[in-house]
Amino acid sequence: xxxxxxxxxxxxxxxxxxDVNARAFRFAEYGLRSRDDxxxxxxxxxxxxxxxxxxxxxEWTPLFWRILRTRVIDMQRRRKFRLSxxxxxxxxDSSVAWADTxxxxxxxxxxxxxxxxxxxxMRTLPARxxxxxxxxxLEELDVATTASVMGCSxxxxxxxxxxxxxxxQPFLEDFS
Numbered sequence: 001x002x003x004x005x006x007x008x009x010x011x012x013x014x015x016x017x018x019d020v021n022a023r024a025f026r027f028a029e030y031g032l033r034s035r036d037d038x039x040x041x042x043x044x045x046x047x048x049x050x051x052x053x054x055x056x057x058x059e060w061t062p063l064f065w066r067i068l069r070t071r072v073i074d075m076q077r078r079r080k081f082r083l084s085x086x087x088x089x090x091x092x093d094s095s096v097a098w099a100d101t102x103x104x105x106x107x108x109x110x111x112x113x114x115x116x117x118x119x120x121x122m123r124t125l126p127a128r129x130x131x132x133x134x135x136x137x138l139e140e141l142d143v144a145t146t147a148s149v150m151g152c153s154x155x156x157x158x159x160x161x162x163x164x165x166x167x168x169q170p171f172l173e174d175f176s
Contacts, residue, residue, distance in 0.1 A: 009057040009058055010057045010060070011057075012053075013049070013050065013053040013060070016057065016060050016064070017046055017049075020061075020064060021042070023138065023139060024042045024045065024046075024064070024068055025038055025039065025042050026134075026138075027065075027068065027072075027134050027138075027139075028041040028042050028068060028071075028072050030119075030122050030123070030130055030134065031072040031073075031076065031127065031130070031131075032072060032075055032076065032079075033123070037075055037079075040075070041068065041071045041072050041075055042068065044071050045064065045067045045068040045071050046064075048067050048071075049063065049064050049067055061141070061145065062141070062145045062148050062149050065135060065139070065141070065149040066148065066149045066151075069131065069149060069150065076127075117171065118171075118172075120171070121168050121171035121172065122168075124167065124171075125164050125167055125168070128150070128152075128160050129160045129161075129163050129164035129167065130164065131150055131160070132146065132150065132157050132160035132161040132164055133160075133161060133164040133165070133168070135149055135150070136157065136161050137161075143157050143158065
């Protein structure tokens with residue numbers, strides 16, 4: 001069964017960027033585990049996306065996510081190479097300060113705790129499962145668009161998403 005979702009359109013590329021900015025940052029931060037690198041990746045993706053502003057706006061969503069995903073992968077590879085070259089091996093940065101994207105200072109402790117718990121759970125997922133979950137569940141892209149963004153088949157998207165949900169289930173059940 002294939003889902004059909006009507007593509008959203010925007011009046012201009014700036015409106016598109018404004019709409020997607022926070023979600024793109026979160027996606028990049030999950031993949032890069034660094035706030036600064038995530039901001040750089042999103043900015044680079046937006047700069048590259050400007051070259052495609054003349055395309056129909058219904059094409060912008062999959063194109064942007066494909067550009068951002070590629071940029072995140074490039075940055076991960078670069079980091080891995082630098083660390084292996086400088087340190088003689090890869091060391092995982094376990095002291096990552098995850099962003100609180102809320103501007104509201106009265107945000108409750110429960111919401112912060114839920115976000116922290118969800119972020120920890122997302123960090124346990126392999127990259128492909130995390131991408132599938134982000135794009136299908138958080139971004140609400142259809143299976144075909146997600147497959148296009150991830151560069152894989154629709155069946156692979158469904159498999160990655162199923163495995164991600166199964167892996168996240170214990171974390172989310174414990175918290176609810």
